[in-house]
Amino acid sequence: MFLKPNTPLAADIVGVEHINGLFSYALVLTRNRSEAEDLVQETYVRAIGAMGRLRPESNVKIWLFTILRNIWLNQLRQRRTAPQIVEMDVEGINVGIGTKTSDDDPYALYVSTLERNQVREAIDQLPADFREIILLREYEELSYQEIAAILDCPTGTVMSRLARARAKLRALLSAAWQTAVQSGKEVIE
Amino acid sequence: MNAHDEHRVNILLYLDNELRGQELEYLLAHLDNCADCRRLLEEERALSNLLHRTRPLYTAPEPLRARIAAAAGPPAAFGDKPKRKHEHLLRFGWRNAQCSGVRWMTLAAMIIVVVLGLTLVPTVVRHAEAATFIDTAVTTHRAYQENQVPLEIRSSSPEAVTAWFAGKVPFQFRLPSSQSSPVGHPAYALSGARLVKFKNENAALVTYQMKAETISLLIASDESAVAAGGDEIRSGNLTFHYNTRAGLNVITWSTHGITYALVSSIHGSAQHSCLVCHQNMADQNVFK
Numbered sequence: 001m002f003l004k005p006n007t008p009l010a011a012d013i014v015g016v017e018h019i020n021g022l023f024s025y026a027l028v029l030t031r032n033r034s035e036a037e038d039l040v041q042e043t044y045v046r047a048i049g050a051m052g053r054l055r056p057e058s059n060v061k062i063w064l065f066t067i068l069r070n071i072w073l074n075q076l077r078q079r080r081t082a083p084q085i086v087e088m089d090v091e092g093i094n095v096g097i098g099t100k101t102s103d104d105d106p107y108a109l110y111v112s113t114l115e116r117n118q119v120r121e122a123i124d125q126l127p128a129d130f131r132e133i134i135l136l137r138e139y140e141e142l143s144y145q146e147i148a149a150i151l152d153c154p155t156g157t158v159m160s161r162l163a164r165a166r167a168k169l170r171a172l173l174s175a176a177w178q179t180a181v182q183s184g185k186e187v188i189e
Numbered sequence: 190m191n192a193h194d195e196h197r198v199n200i201l202l203y204l205d206n207e208l209r210g211q212e213l214e215y216l217l218a219h220l221d222n223c224a225d226c227r228r229l230l231e232e233e234r235a236l237s238n239l240l241h242r243t244r245p246l247y248t249a250p251e252p253l254r255a256r257i258a259a260a261a262g263p264p265a266a267f268g269d270k271p272k273r274k275h276e277h278l279l280r281f282g283w284r285n286a287q288c289s290g291v292r293w294m295t296l297a298a299m300i301i302v303v304v305l306g307l308t309l310v311p312t313v314v315r316h317a318e319a320a321t322f323i324d325t326a327v328t329t330h331r332a333y334q335e336n337q338v339p340l341e342i343r344s345s346s347p348e349a350v351t352a353w354f355a356g357k358v359p360f361q362f363r364l365p366s367s368q369s370s371p372v373g374h375p376a377y378a379l380s381g382a383r384l385v386k387f388k389n390e391n392a393a394l395v396t397y398q399m400k401a402e403t404i405s406l407l408i409a410s411d412e413s414a415v416a417a418g419g420d421e422i423r424s425g426n427l428t429f430h431y432n433t434r435a436g437l438n439v440i441t442w443s444t445h446g447i448t449y450a451l452v453s454s455i456h457g458s459a460q461h462s463c464l465v466c467h468q469n470m471a472d473q474n475v476f477k
Contacts, residue, residue, distance in 0.1 A: 019257060023249035037253050044257050113422045113429050116243040123246070137205065138240040144207050163201050170236050 018064055021140050025065060028131040029072050031124065039075075043068040065136070065150050122172040130165035137162055196223070200230050204237060319417035319430070323441060325387055326407040326450035327434045329394055334403055340381035340396065350382045350395060357384055358391045360410045360447050377404070388413040399455075407450040414448035416441035 022043060026036035046067050054063065123131055136147045144162075148155045199216045202208040208216060220227055332338045342353045347364035354362070364379070377399040385394045385407070392409035419432035419441075432439045440451045 019249045019254055020245040020247070023253070024246040027247050037250070040249065040253060041256065112242075115239070117422065119240065119243045120246065134240070135246060138237060139244055139246050144205065159198070159202070159207075162205075163198065166201070166233070166236060170232070173236070173239070 018061055021061070022064060022068055024139060025068060025132065025135055026072070028123065028135045029069070029128065039068055039072055042071050046071065059146070061140075062142070062146050062149055065140070065142075069132075069150060118173065122169055125172055126165060126168055129161060130168060133158065133162050134165050134169060196226050197229060200226060200233060204230070204233055315415055316418040318415040319441065322387070322407075322409065322414040322416070322448065322450055323432055323434060323439050325385075326405070326439055326441075326452050327437055329385055329407055330403070330405040330437065330452040331435075333394065333396060333405060338383060338385065338394070341383040343381040345379045347379060350379065353382065354384075354393050358393050358408075358410075359412075360408075362393070362408055362447055364395065402453060402455050404451065404453040404455070407452070409448050411443045411446050411448045414443075414450075416443045416448050416450075 026039040380396040382395045395406040397404040419430040
């Protein structure tokens with residue numbers, strides 16, 4: 001039994017429920033805004049085209065993330081035989097945050113923004129396999145099994161890679177904040 | 190793998206809700222008796238909480254969202270040939286799309302010229318106005334540092350400075366109250382303030398001192414001052430604009446009819462500038 005086009009699941013696929021997650025995933029993979037947008041668009045194109053073959057019990061989110069990753073891997077393979085133009089524009093990315101703090105205090109929002117920027121910068125310094133596993137676990141809240149399905153690897157690999165990624169990320173964030181903490185201490189002293 | 194490493198692995202599994210049965214029971218029992226592992230758990234939890242606070246990591250741009258939403262269309266649009274219709278909609282205007290005929294390319298070029306004309310001109314004007322406000326903020330900051338614009342009120346009391354501006358500027362604002370730090374010494378100090386002119390209107394210059402660093406806040410009505418350009422980060426209803434001018438960090442934003450420009454030379458990011466207002470507020474853990 002396959003999915004009928006007008007079922008709720010179909011609406012879920014073509015809706016934009018997962019678009020932030022997909023866009024974030026595309027950005028941590030490509031670190032390039034234009035490529036990330038293309039990747040997300042292509043993902044939806046493929047998903048809509050293949051929707052009729054999706055079973056109702058399928059996990060749409062996992063399916064979409066898997067499609068995106070496969071497209072990206074194919075693009076990487078194609079590039080190996082073609083000249084590459086590397087564009088690293090994550091720092092200049094102009095993307096909304098979409099969350100707000102508990103109140104409308106602009107200063108609180110400002111601080112929240114700074115915090116987010118530091119996290120983004122730290123994640124950006126991680127290797128690609130660490131970036132994607134942090135994204136999938138901490139931001140998309142996928143289980144180890146679901147992550148293993150997307151990455152096409154054993155669950156044990158997810159576990160060990162995630163542990164190493166977290167350790168590295170913690171070190172990067174600690175280094176970034178050490179200056180602030182030290183500065184505060186100096187002032188207080 | 191020694192016993193401690195095993196606990197470390199299980200702590201991560203526990204945090205990820207991946208630990209079950211006996212292993213979970215063993216870990217919980219161990220945590221009751223092992224301060225090191227409890228500390229490790231809290232460190233890992235703190236990292237996770239930090240990451241969770243920054244969700245989503247990125248937000249899809251509106252144009253992309255709109256393209257996909259339009260291509261998805263209402264459910265009824267899924268007829269006998271859904272694939273071709275949606276592929277066309279999604280791929281139209283695509284960076285890598287290839288138009289088959291010259292006429293299509295010509296038409297597309299004309300549309301692009303018109304659209305760019307309609308969208309870019311107001312944007313350019315707006316960015317030019319924003320640049321003027323930034324330049325004024327930087328110039329004023331420099332002039333204050335060089336003692337060319339002395340303060341008209343010297344006070345470390347936000348309430349006193351707020352009261353001083355009443356009736357002097359064409360907008361109402363209130364500086365956040367200072368709060369003492371856990372050890373009783375604030376990391377910053379409000380120095381004072383003065384009036385400055387911006388586009389023939391009174392604007393407020395408020396200055397802070399943080400050790401050897403000077404931080405200035407230029408505040409003007411949004412009828413005269415615009416915040417735009419730079420690296421934009423949206424947060425809730427606010428958009429912050431990050432710029433660098435002559436070695437100074439400038440962050441501008443507008444809210445409630447007022448536009449702000451925070452200028453500092455603090456090394457690294459503008460993170461330290463937050464201490465001006467947030468040193469001891471509920472969100473102070475951001476800096477720890």
